Amino acid sequence: MIAPKHILGTFDESLSALRNNVLMMAGLTERSLERAMKGLFDRNDELCATTIADDEEIDQLEKQIDKDGVDILLRFQPVASDLRRVVSAMKLSSNLERIADQATTIARRARKLNRHPPLSEMELIKPMYDHAMAMFKDGVDSFVREDVKLGCEVVGRDEKLDDMNQNASDTLVERMAKDPEQLRGYLNLIFVGRCLERVGDHSTNIAEDAVYAANAEDIRHQSQSLAATTS
């Protein structure tokens, strides 16, 4: 349902600008994560460099969203759904920025990995990436569409990503012992896995904020019960 417009047209314009910046930031963050992972899988240093360079733009957008949010709080003193949307947008931008930072870290690790022969263990990372990226996209979608059900589902998926990361990490540690010459490579893959696990955590935060924006329900720190209800 589309909410009727505010009597103050400038209020609608400000809210719209804030939302557009969040969506743009989400789009840029998704692109960075994709490029970082493609740079890793395709051994493409150029994509990695682009990812690192793009981080500055995302950082600036985070500052812009914070500024716009504070400006709206100051000028219009929003309440109810307006207040929840502004607060959630500001929290979302912080999580998006951290996901972009994880993409930058992955890109840096990928450049190091690209200097050495390819590792077959890269296959352990692929399903983690797919899972983390799906969580991220759905988390943002739940915010955009104010979809409470989808938001709760995203939160419930984080545990699986944690397990995947733990399993991959255990396997890579075993390989280190067997093949010490590739120790640096395995270590970099462990760090990449940890970055993806963090992407899942931030996506969870985004989904939680999306649920709060939609219906004022605070679902944080309930992941186990949510996982049980959504599985």
Next chain:
Amino acid sequence: MEDLVMETPEQTVLERLEKGAAPPPEAELPPARTFEVKNMSIWYGEKRAIDNVSMDVASKAVTAIIGPSGCGKSTFLRALNRMHELTPRTRMEGTVLLHGKDLYSSTIDPAIVRRRVGMVFQKSNPFPTMTVGENVVIGLRLNGVRNQKLLNERLEKSLRMAALWDEVKDDLDKPGTSLSGGQQQRLCIARALAVEPEVILMDEPCSALDPIATAKIEELIYELKSKYTIVTVTHNMQQAGRISDYTAFFYLGRLIEFGPTTKIFTNPSEKQTEDYITGRFG
């Protein structure tokens, strides 16, 4: 009559409301509710100003009434101390219980109701011919209190409670109208407090005040709610959010939504409430 003003609100309200009747045991009093309004409808002539409103007013808490102009919020407020009856051709249906006693019972004296349920208006209205001190104690004098020591004690106590004593203690003999707008409004609050009411009704008490005077009144409301039940009408959403524990939203004479202020201002249940408080109304 002096004993009238020496009693505390908790001890005296029922005795005063019901002439000659012994107060019921304290155990019978609903502790958390000062007012219980049931199916209240009010007409001014043919025009229905309040339409079948039922709500409880919590004791020793601030209840804010919000809504667009003409929604009936001031009428509702005035009905809580029968002030609306002063308007010609007024008719009311339903019941208003003050601690379980029907305010509109034929055995109840409206003048006593208004003493127990004090009122502060939008525009400060100190009596222009009286000094600051006389303004505060006029209610006591009209009730027959002549003991000067008692009057002086009550004068200082009321002005202190209204956070005005330090500002006017050397100017008690000056005209009440010589004070600033914010001071005049606090003087009116002190005047209401002097007769030791148990409820204070406020009809847009800060609408004519600057931000500093408004802040002082809001701070005062916060201080007073530990001792008094306060019901306030306001057009200022932020003020309602700041000072009240409960909020009632009225529209076209109907109570649309009533609940804890935090809930109303973060996640109202009714779309009309959401549209009004977010500025989408009209």
